[in-house]
């Protein structure tokens with residue numbers, strides 16, 4: 216894969232290495248949004264069928280992206296917290312049960328568990344990162360597996376850590392959760408689209424992802440997958456369109472007790488969103504053309520030299536086997552302060568994030584080797 220910078224409208228004077236904060240929009244996605252806005256100028260052209268058509272296409276495309284053939288398990292959500300709330304509200308936990316999370320996980324994948332733990336008397340167990348940077352990712356993964364035990368009812372984690380890109384071995388975690396009968400709920404916000412995820416292989420119980428980062432979509436729309444464990448659950452809201460035969464507009468007030476099949480009951484109200492749905496659809500179509508495997512390989516190819524240079528100058532980056540290439544953390548040598556780093560990168564027009572004790576670098580297909588080398592050069596100048 217080559218640089219896809221021409222598909223975006225980034226400012227040529229800045230070096231944008233901050234997809235984990237927010238991806239830029241592709242021009243094609245911008246256009247889909249504009250068409251969406253225009254569609255409401257003359258609503259006589261918006262048909263009843265239009266309330267359903269793009270969502271069905273979106274399910275198909277997203278199903279291709281994450282290898283999920285049962286597309287009625289894929290629903291639009293406005294946020295990760297929304298998607299997780301549907302999970303949390305359908306768990307039955309008792310005192311002594313354990314919910315396992317990873318240290319410094321993103322709050323939308325923590326607060327829902329705090330709420331149900333408080334209500335049920337279940338305990339939250341947090342798997343902390345090792346103190347030592349030596350084989351940090353490997354050891355952290357071992358700790359996660361060791362922490363899963365017969366009391367564990369739920370493991371909630373990301374595919375990669377949102378702050379430093381540590382890769383979690385979901386195949387092993389799934390195996391261990393199956394052994395103890397625990398659910399596995401994954402936040403894919405920082406990985407879906409840029410790192411392969413295979414629903415058929417991992418068989419998560421839920422996979423929730425915001426659409427505005429590695430999925431390259433707009434803000435306020437994401438996708439959720441719910442597995443069979445939630446087939447008979449109660450959604451956090453009761454929307455007309457999620458009920459059986461909702462396509463029959465003339466019959467909507469013959470209130471229907473049944474839901475649409477699969478997980479469609481969990482889809483957010485007004486999910487037909489005539490602006491955001493076509494935008495996300497367009498973004499995911501492009502991701503399917505690129506394929507997440509190629510996006511990840513591309514990110515790896517443009518980061519290798521810069522990471523090498525940084526390590527030679529005393530910075531620390533996790534080894535490639537235990538981190539992603541679309542999002543990784545750089546830790547500083549002792550004598551350099553984060554303040555000095557911020558000043559230097561601000562002056563150089565290099566955009567990254569600062570999370571915990573890491574510089575969070577998140578390149579994507581609009582970046583090139585030169586962007587990463589620019590970052591490395593700026594950092595080595597102050598080393």
Ligand SMILES: Cc1ncc(COP(=O)(O)O)c(C=O)c1O
Pocket residue numbers: 235293294295296297321323373377402404405425
């Ligand atoms: C890992 C992760 N999950 C979720 C979110 C966003 O959560 P929400 O959609 O609930 O605002 C972010 C935003 O930074 C994130 O990094």
